[in-house]
Amino acid sequence: MLLLPAGCRSVRLKYTATGGSPELLAVYEGWFGMPNHVRVSYSSHDPAMVDNQVRKAKGMGLTGFVMDWYGDREPWIDQSYALLQKTAAQHNFHAAMMYDETEQETGATDETITDLTTFRDHYLAPTAPGHEAYLTYQGRPVIFVFSHGGYTDWDEVRKALDKWNPAPFLIEENVPRKYPNAFDGSFAWINPGPDGWAADGSHWGKGYLADFYRTMVQKYPDKIVIGGAWSQFGDMKASWSLNRHISARCGQTLHDTFNLWREFVPRDQTIPFLLIETWNDYEEGTALEPGLPECKGTPSPASLEQESGTVAGQ
Secondary structure (H helix, E strand, O other): OOOOOHHHOOOOOOOOOOOOOOEEEEEEOOOEOEOOOOOOOOOOOOHHHHHHHHHHHHHOOOOEEEEEEOHHHOHHHHHHHHHHHHHHHHOOOEEEEEEEOOOOOOOHHHHHHHHHHHHHHHHHOOOOOOHHHEOEEOOEEEEEEEOOOOOOOHHHHHHHHOOOOOOOEEEEEOOOOOOOOOOOEEEOOOOOOOOOOOOOOOOOOHHHHHHHHHHHHHHOOOOEEEEEEOOOEEOOOOOOOOOOEEOOHHHHHHHHHHHHHHHOOOOOOOOOEEEEOOOOOOOOOOOOOOOOOOEOOEOOOOOHHHHOOOOOOO
């Protein structure tokens, strides 16, 4: 029998899934074709390839892509996002933006407000191509934030975004920190856990995810909890490589990260989203695009949905 931690058993989450399981999203990278990234077999600006990616992701059980976006700092990626959103709209698929915070100290807050306002005008407005594909929850757009420099005053950003109609949900990486009132929720991100990286990749992140879910459920039940799941990690191909590694463990890492949230959320409640990390980050070795990991003699499930089974006795 699986027993929830004592502090989690009677908690009522404010935000839960509309169905019996979380909506499955995946982080999507749109930088392929840029000279400062590894070369793969396609360009992120190829409409036929993006169409194929959306179709394949839907077939695996995903309902949307969350794409890294940098405002006018990365015009190529902005064009990639435009293509993704228009393509998603053609397939009843979702697109969402993960804002990569500037690392420049001077003017960081103003730049963030300008970037997000520009995104709203270009992609969320009723006249924006594919705007109907943008990910919403309870009628509000969902914007993810990937922290970098830490120079943005998110309380000021929140004031500006609250003037939107409707105001977006802001979701930050990891548990609430300096600006807990500015963000509406948190998402888990790839992490080997408190023992750090293991040479054999055996530290797959159980301790990190357990702490994330425990903290969110016990301390922040009024915020949106977005789980994280990953199949493996290896940054050996990245220009910034630190030779870090998480083993796929014949698919067990994906299975374990995919389902760990169940141990910390009461049985009659379901987190609204689970974020797969990633669809196509080949530089850090997390891409699921080639297929679900497996080992000889241990076939992988046909889709991500099959990773989510009922945990008896929860």
